[in-house]
Amino acid sequence: MPSEPQQQRVIDHGVRGLAHPVTLLYYTPDVPSTATAAERAMLEAIAAASDRVHLEVLAEQWDAAREERVRIARTPAIVVNGAQDYGIRYYGTPDGYELETFLAIIRAVSEGHSGLSEASRAAVRALADPLHLEVLVAPT
């Protein structure tokens, strides 16, 4: 569970009133480490805070065929799915400032629509080829 009451309040606020169910698929090595234990505890706290957040922990050995199928580059990895798989993957513990960002992703996936402006949506529609974004963040 989160170590600080403030963190729990952020989680409670972040998942309050989710529109639709969200599934967190947590792909993690079969042998836990300090880091993966903390990561799993954070995800369990998020899932416990809302009956619309479902956590599935897949603690298994590396399976290259599976990782390719579910499009994860490494483990541990968190896949955030809503009504469908939107191709959103998170690597690392979403704590500190990144906790709020992670909760914002959960809310967006729950809503199931981008909320982007019409101009942005038009720009996206013009995209001809696949686009893979990597967002490099730090938990500060």
Next chain:
Amino acid sequence: MSLSARLAIESPRISVDVVNIAVLPYLAVRHGVDDIPTTVANGKKACVGVRPEEAFVREVLRPRTGAA
């Protein structure tokens, strides 16, 4: 970061990896990261820092749509 997720929600052609550089520091070195967040598009640094939606979308899509 949630702007990237919103792009992925908008289009099945867009996928997003959010990477905490504390666990994968080599990525920060590879992309010359000097500010957070840094967004890399198809392997190339595209956007640094928190940007308004219009600017962010323009910067991450520009090389791929021909948009100004």
